[in-house]
Amino acid sequence: xxxxxxxxxxxxxxxxxxxxxxxxxxxxxxxxxxxxxxxxxxxxxxxxxxxxxxxxxxxxxxxxxxxxxxxxxxxxxxxxxxxxxxxxxxxxxxxxxxxxxxxxxxxxxxxxxxxxxxxxxxxxxxxxxxxxxxxxxxxxxxxxxxxxxxxxxxxxxxxxxxxxxxxxxxxxxxxxxxxxxxxxxxxxxxxxxxxxxxxxxxxxxxxxxxxxxxxxxxxxxxxxxxxxxxxxxxxxxxxxxxxxxxxxxxxxxxxxxxxxxxxxxxxxxxxxxxxxxxxxxxxxxxxxxxxxxxxxxxxxxxxxxxxxxxxxxxxxxxxxxxxxxxxxxxxxxxxxxxxxxxxxxxxxxxxxxxxxxxxxxxxxxxxxxxxxxxxxxxxxxxxxxxxxxxxxxxxxxxxxxxxxxxxxxxxxxxxxxxxxxxxxxxxxxxxxxxxxxxxxxxxxxxxxxxxxxxxxxxxxxxxxxxxxxxxxxxxxxxxxxxxxxxxxxxxxxxxxxxxx
Numbered sequence: 362x363x364x365x366x367x368x369x370x371x372x373x374x375x376x377x378x379x380x381x382x383x384x385x386x387x388x389x390x391x392x393x394x395x396x397x398x399x400x401x402x403x404x405x406x407x408x409x410x411x412x413x414x415x416x417x418x419x420x421x422x423x424x425x426x427x428x429x430x431x432x433x434x435x436x437x438x439x440x441x442x443x444x445x446x447x448x449x450x451x452x453x454x455x456x457x458x459x460x461x462x463x464x465x466x467x468x469x470x471x472x473x474x475x476x477x478x479x480x481x482x483x484x485x486x487x488x489x490x491x492x493x494x495x496x497x498x499x500x501x502x503x504x505x506x507x508x509x510x511x512x513x514x515x516x517x518x519x520x521x522x523x524x525x526x527x528x529x530x531x532x533x534x535x536x537x538x539x540x541x542x543x544x545x546x547x548x549x550x551x552x553x554x555x556x557x558x559x560x561x562x563x564x565x566x567x568x569x570x571x572x573x574x575x576x577x578x579x580x581x582x583x584x585x586x587x588x589x590x591x592x593x594x595x596x597x598x599x600x601x602x603x604x605x606x607x608x609x610x611x612x613x614x615x616x617x618x619x620x621x622x623x624x625x626x627x628x629x630x631x632x633x634x635x636x637x638x639x640x641x642x643x644x645x646x647x648x649x650x651x652x653x654x655x656x657x658x659x660x661x662x663x664x665x666x667x668x669x670x671x672x673x674x675x676x677x678x679x680x681x682x683x684x685x686x687x688x689x690x691x692x693x694x695x696x697x698x699x700x701x702x703x704x705x706x707x708x709x710x711x712x713x714x715x716x717x718x719x720x721x722x723x724x725x726x727x728x729x730x731x732x733x734x735x736x737x738x739x740x741x742x743x744x745x746x747x748x749x750x751x752x753x754x755x756x757x758x759x760x761x762x763x764x765x766x767x768x769x770x771x772x773x774x775x776x777x778x779x780x781x782x783x784x785x786x787x788x789x790x791x792x793x794x795x796x797x798x799x800x801x802x803x804x805x806x807x808x809x810x811x812x813x814x815x816x817x818x819x820x821x822x823x824x825x826x827x828x829x830x831x832x833x834x835x836x837x838x839x840x841x842x843x844x845x846x847x848x849x850x851x852x853x854x855x856x857x858x859x860x861x
Contacts, residue, residue: 369820372701377827379809384824387663389565390573392672395493396693397815398590399553402493403431410497412534423513427504434499435787437800440488445506445520451793452802454480462506491675502527541582548589556594557816562604568823571606571661580610580627580634608648615681617654624652654686680807692808696790703782714775721768728761
């Protein structure tokens with residue numbers, strides 16, 4: 362436990378897109394998986410991957426030798442199911458990096474394929490990796506594309522058919538429950554212990570906020586996992602169920618936020634969980650199955666911006682609750698901690714890169730002016746300037762070109778290193794070259810705040826007033842050294858477009 366009143370390390374902050382007064386929040390809802398409970402990502406996704414692969418082997422596919430590659434995919438990528446590609450796009454939907462299967466696409470091939478394409482996630486062609494649970498799916502799909510191209514998979518089949526087959530087997534894996542049974546049997550292997558999360562929720566509850574657990578996981582999984590993660594860190598005699606005013610399992614998000622469905626009580630009898638139709642007010646201490654957010658709002662007597670919902674799924678938790686109900690939203694990005702640390706470690710190199718880029722821009726400006734002056738002289742138009750003879754201009758232009766080539770050779774390794782922070786293939790989660798990534802744009806639009814874990818609320822307290830920074834624009838005035846007068850609201854290493 363940290364000493365009292367100590368501030369958070371940089372990677373444990375609450376990052377604010379829209380001003381949020383936590384004192385005005387009357388109810389805080391939480392997702393469970395990768396929100397209240399964090400998993401060892403590689404361990405979980407490796408087992409999920411192996412379950413999908415083994416199902417394919419049982420179906421006669423020659424894929425038994427495939428192995429999970431944890432670096433092959435990150436959250437926020439997009440699967441192009443028509444072309445069999447993994448993509449990273451910027452905030453405008455333009456593709457900045459692409460793999461066909463597991464192989465990087467050459468610049469010319471990527472340009473030819475996507476130069477006139479803007480990604481619109483409303484189209485069925487695109488599959489956005491919303492959560493860490495998507496990594497195993499993306500990894501095995503990319504590897505299977507390689508084998509489809511090699512002609513060793515059953516067919517005939519296209520890339521879209523292949524994705525549907527992977528998706529069907531992934532869903533079947535979860536429906537059978539074998540993976541979750543393994544995790545329940547050995548939670549130490551899969552769960553990252555965070556004793557500070559129960560304390561953060563105790564703070565909120567004792568500050569007068571209603572706490573809600575709204576998860577798509579079924580009761581048979583929710584109860585043992587919450588018991589493991591919470592009960593040993595709560596005051597003696599208290600269980601996780603006493604923390605929450607309402608517990609809803611099998612919520613079917615995102616439909617939970619947009620439609621109405623029947624609500625059932627979960628009744629525990631002789632070690633089994635049975636369902637009983639429910640009507641009327643919610644009962645204290647009773648877990649529920651299904652239902653709807655509208656029904657929950659009515660029960661609690663709160664709505665809209667009085668509710669904060671915290672989850673890890675970009676669409677199913679944050680986007681839909683914001684769009685449909687105008688709830689306040691918090692996105693959990695566990696990878697953010699590694700990202701912030703990587704950015705901090707890269708700062709000296711980034712400063713050197715920025716310094717050399719300023720020199721490069723000055724030299725390019727002079728080079729452009731010389732080219733224009735030579736062009737005007739040779740075509741005999743424009744004002745007559747008191748400049749050196751043409752031979753001297755040509756010599757100076759050649760010197761600049763040579764210096765720029767030397768600068769590019771110096772900048773190249775630094776720029777490449779900037780694109781490989783956190784992940785050697787995809788780089789930073791929130792960046793696509795010098796721009797924000799498509800994921801970062803989604804975070805800006807739908808998450809009022811974002812952070813790496815729920816326990817970071819400890820540093821803020823239930824009484825905090827979170828204020829968003831003023832966003833900067835390209836035309837804003839700068840301080841000496843290029844620092845904007847109005848600091849940008851986003852964080853992350855500003856890397857030169859030359860890195861691409």
